[in-house]
Amino acid sequence: MNTTPTTPTTPTGSAGSANPAGSTPPDAKTPTRVSLCGHCGRPHHTAPPALRCACIPAEVWNEPEAARAIRTLDLGALIRLVRAHPRTRHLPQTALAA
Numbered sequence: 496m497n498t499t500p501t502t503p504t505t506p507t508g509s510a511g512s513a514n515p516a517g518s519t520p521p522d523a524k525t526p527t528r529v530s531l532c533g534h535c536g537r538p539h540h541t542a543p544p545a546l547r548c549a550c551i552p553a554e555v556w557n558e559p560e561a562a563r564a565i566r567t568l569d570l571g572a573l574i575r576l577v578r579a580h581p582r583t584r585h586l587p588q589t590a591l592a593a
């Protein structure tokens with residue numbers, strides 16, 4: 496029973512005010528699209544942890560190889576790890592693409 500944001504409330508303060516950077520972070524106020532898992536249909540980030548997608552279990556992310564791949568932005572290694580990990584290798588592409 497969460498609030499249902501039917502109308503995007505854009506808190507535009509004073510239009511034309513001093514905005515040196517010319518932009519605000521898009522995730523700060525803009526109602527962004529909810530990213531749903533293509534496999535389980537649950538949201539990836541915008542839900543309480545119990546309701547989020549858990550197709551890829553936390554232990555996979557805690558693997559040293561995963562941590563290194565994330566740290567070095569080696570997406571190829573990360574994808575190979577997820578596709579080969581015993582906890583995730585059975586998942587379809589829609590779950591792994593999350």
Ligand SMILES: [Zn+2]
Pocket residue numbers: 532533534535536537548549550551590593
């Ligand atoms: Zn999922």
